[in-house]
Amino acid sequence: MGLNERLKYAEMKARHQDALRPWYKKPWGIIVIILTIIIFLILTFSSIYVFNRIQQILAGETATMTTEQLKQYIQTINGDGTNYSLGTSTPQATIVEFGDFACPYCQESYQVVNQMESLYKDKIKIVWxxxxxxxxSIDLAMTARCAGEQGKFWEMHDLLFANQENLTTADSERINRLSALAQILELNMTKFNSCLSERKYLNQIKKDYDDGNTLEIIGTPTWFVNNYSFSGSLTEAKFQELISGLIN
Known part of the structure; x- marks a missing residue:
């Protein structure tokens, strides 16, 4: 066998041996294995982080708080006691909603809130x-509070959401539309108009907003159910699921 034939034979043998070599021993196979291990490790550690983060959120991140910090956290959620509420004064479950009367997702939930209060009024408390x-949105929030001054906060709460489409634009006619809602509730219009024009409850509205920022709220509605936070529109089924584990 000549030199050329021997070289060709050696080359063919090498190619044959390479073809028979297991894929995981080939250079590209080793690269695939290394990349797979890296991806697996990234996914594993990411999953652990996400799981731990969810647990922190569901626990209200209170596990590492001192007693005083926890007390302050709960007070920041519930407010100073002057906010309007529905339900019992001795609740098994307290639902605090941080909302905006111009928010469409809050509008989707307001009837559910009323249904929950009707079903569990002796066991829950709902705070706005x-x-x-x-x-x-200031005029809308002020309208509800000025109605509340005359004992009609929740009635105005419902009217504002029911008529949201006509109230979200701050045009020259909106005050007239808000006054029309007050007339529907047969409020004392002199007191109502004075309250609205003076923005009598602006400091209380600002206090709610500041507390929301302290709680790192990023959107509305945000709910705190016995101090556990959730965001977004919630259905009746979801509310019942949340509440069922908290009440007898």
Missing amino acids: RDYLRNED
């Missing part, structure tokens, strides 16, 4: 707190 997305 203002968390305004922009200054255009």
Whole structure:
């Protein structure tokens, strides 16, 4: 066998041996294995982080708080006791909503809130707190509080959401529309108009907003159910699921 034939034979043998070599011993196979291990480790550690983060959120991140910090945290959620509420004064479950009367997702939930209060009024307490997305919502929040001054907060709460489409634009006619809602509730219009024009409860609205920022709320509605936080529109089924584990 000549030199050329021997070289060709050696080359063919090498190719044959390479073809028979297991894929995981080939250079590209080793690279695939290394990349797979790296991806697996990334996914594993990411999953652990996400799981731990969810646990922290569901626990209200209170596990590492001191007693005083926990007390302050709960007070920041519930407010100073002047916010309007539905239900019993001795609840098994307290639901605090940080909302905006101009928020469409809050509008989706307001009837569910009423249904929950009707079903569990002897076992739950529902608290409204203002968390305004922009200054255009101030008149809406003020309207509810001025109605509340005359004992009609929740009635105005429902009317504002029911008529949200006509109230979200801060035009020259909006005050007239708000006054029309007050007339539907047969409020004392002199007191109502004075309250609205003076922005009598602006400090209380600002207090709610500041507390929301302290709680790192990023959108409305945000709910605190016995101090556990959830965001977004919630259905009746979801509310019942949340509450069922908290009440007898």
